[in-house]
Amino acid sequence: MPYIQQVAVGRLPELNVYGHDYPTKDGSAVRDYIHVMDLADGHIAAVRKLFSSENIGCIAYNLGTGSGTSVLEMVAAFEKASGKKIPIKLCPRRPGDATAVYASTEKAQKELGWKAKYGIAEMCKDQWKWASNNPWGYQSKP
């Protein structure tokens, strides 16, 4: 998403799409993208659990939406949210990249009472709101 955002604001000419021959619905790699507000809520839920349980020890929870989105689906969603065309360049796979990674979220839902609320459309809408108002992030334009 940070790279799609940079293309949308004009800082990069195009998005390099790493891999278009994966065994996925459109050939691009699949990841579980999560809204930062959901991620923050998930951490709060974990801290609550920590303070409400005795001798909890160390437990790992996945914080994700539980569904995968391909790079090309993310490009399309960001184009829709921003109204900008995102030019792409199809590139070879990056060494070591996984085909598809998405979370199993049942444990977090059951034990933390936490579940992601937002989907890709909201993520892109909110990211575009930030990016269009702050194209250089926290930096001033070089």
Ligand SMILES: O=c1ccn([C@@H]2O[C@H](COP(=O)(O)OP(=O)(O)O[C@H]3O[C@H](CO)[C@H](O)[C@H](O)[C@H]3O)[C@@H](O)[C@H]2O)c(=O)[nH]1
């Ligand atoms: O310019 C880009 C940048 C990324 N991608 C693709 O977008 C997806 C997400 O890429 P990221 O690099 O954002 O994230 P990854 O899930 O591949 O990797 C991240 O999560 C991993 C664990 O799952 C490791 O922690 C790793 O160091 C960290 O970068 C991948 O399919 C990648 O190939 C592009 O096509 N173009």
